[in-house]
Amino acid sequence: MARPATATINFDAILHNYRLAKSVTPDQRALAIIKANAYGHGAVEVANAIADEVDGFGVACIEEATELREAGITKPILLLEGFFSADELKYISEQSLWCAIHSLEQIDAIANADFTKPINIWLKMDSGMHRLGVQPADFQQAFDKLKALPQVADIVLMSHLSSADEPELSVTAEQIRVFDTATKALDAEISLANSAGTLAHTDARRDWLRPGIMLYGATPFAQSQALADQLKPAMTLSSEVIAVRDLTPGEAVGYSCTWRCERPTRVGTVAMGYADGYPRHAKNGTPVIVDGQPSKIIGRVSMDMLTVDLTDIPDANVGSYVELWGENLAASEVATYCDTIPYTLFTGITRRVHKKYI
Numbered sequence: 138m139a140r141p142a143t144a145t146i147n148f149d150a151i152l153h154n155y156r157l158a159k160s161v162t163p164d165q166r167a168l169a170i171i172k173a174n175a176y177g178h179g180a181v182e183v184a185n186a187i188a189d190e191v192d193g194f195g196v197a198c199i200e201e202a203t204e205l206r207e208a209g210i211t212k213p214i215l216l217l218e219g220f221f222s223a224d225e226l227k228y229i230s231e232q233s234l235w236c237a238i239h240s241l242e243q244i245d246a247i248a249n250a251d252f253t254k255p256i257n258i259w260l261k262m263d264s265g266m267h268r269l270g271v272q273p274a275d276f277q278q279a280f281d282k283l284k285a286l287p288q289v290a291d292i293v294l295m296s297h298l299s300s301a302d303e304p305e306l307s308v309t310a311e312q313i314r315v316f317d318t319a320t321k322a323l324d325a326e327i328s329l330a331n332s333a334g335t336l337a338h339t340d341a342r343r344d345w346l347r348p349g350i351m352l353y354g355a356t357p358f359a360q361s362q363a364l365a366d367q368l369k370p371a372m373t374l375s376s377e378v379i380a381v382r383d384l385t386p387g388e389a390v391g392y393s394c395t396w397r398c399e400r401p402t403r404v405g406t407v408a409m410g411y412a413d414g415y416p417r418h419a420k421n422g423t424p425v426i427v428d429g430q431p432s433k434i435i436g437r438v439s440m441d442m443l444t445v446d447l448t449d450i451p452d453a454n455v456g457s458y459v460e461l462w463g464e465n466l467a468a469s470e471v472a473t474y475c476d477t478i479p480y481t482l483f484t485g486i487t488r489r490v491h492k493k494y495i
């Protein structure tokens with residue numbers, strides 16, 4: 138039998154989540170963000186499964202876009218970080234990729250580039266995240282310059298929100314105010330909202346949404362939120378118990394003896410470790426589900442295995458099904474025990490984990 142570590146990807150859940158994003162502003166369009174191998178879910182597989190319904194895709198770089206074009210994806214694909222070298226522009230034009238532009242230097246590079254088919258540009262403003270984007274004071278000039286270039290087709294105005302997942306803060310409203318002030322004289326479509334913006338910030342829902350994490354069914358919020366509560370998890374990470382032993386009080390489990398039995402304990406060893414992408418720093422007590430029953434990790438996660446407490450699940454044995462996160466256990470809950478976020482859990486899944494698409 139093959140090693141049972143498996144990530145089962147549910148396309149219906151991804152479609153449901155995309156539709157939920159679109160439902161907040163039925164007249165607007167939404168790019169499905171499938172960078173980083175669709176957040177670990179498989180970019181080509183996910184793109185093929187939802188291509189008929191989505192308005193386009195967003196990826197981080199030309200390599201990710203090329204993979205999709207080579208797989209036959211003809212829908213618009215936006216390069217969210219634009220080009221890294223002017224050499225890429227010819228291919229971007231040939232493949233009709235859409236291209237974010239985040240600096241004045243990139244505009245000069247386009248002006249000096251020689252390609253035939255004009256490119257659709259998403260001009261990005263740094264409205265307060267201070268990572269990428271043209272400064273608000275330079276934005277009008279950047280827009281006018283792009284507008285005048287024969288190499289440029291349509292222009293969408295975009296910005297990225299730093300704190301939309303914390304709706305109680307005023308940061309998002311301030312970013313939107315900065316953006317709107319700097320763009321009020323410009324006639325172009327707008328894109329502001331990532332998943333958290335889409336779900337929680339009415340004012341961020343402009344012409345184009347850019348949902349990422351929500352497509353995969355994970356909430357961007359720390360607290361329950363009415364729309365986010367309707368998301369369906371797209372990835373179930375599972376494996377099986379491969380060994381069982383009974384220990385007595387005082388005996389330790391795993392590397393460095395970080396967990397010791399306080400009572401007679403039945404320990405199950407599960408074929409899932411940090412080389413599969415399960416976080417090594419998952420704390421003692423991190424939830425898992427064994428044969429439908431709640432259990433928890435005891436002892437340190439090792440490279441290929443982790444250990445769980447089966448004491449209260451007497452019927453569990455070798456071969457028992459273990460859900461690490463997914464349909465019955467939210468990745469965001471697991472993430473809190475690992476001092477991380479679902480994004481890193483999903484993107485961390487390694488190729489050794491068998492992927493099953495349903």
Ligand SMILES: Cc1ncc(COP(=O)(O)O)c(C=O)c1O
Nearest residue numbers: 170217297331332347348349350
């Ligand atoms: C520019 C941009 N738009 C949209 C997204 C999607 O964000 P999220 O996954 O939080 O929805 C990202 C992701 O980091 C991004 O960088």
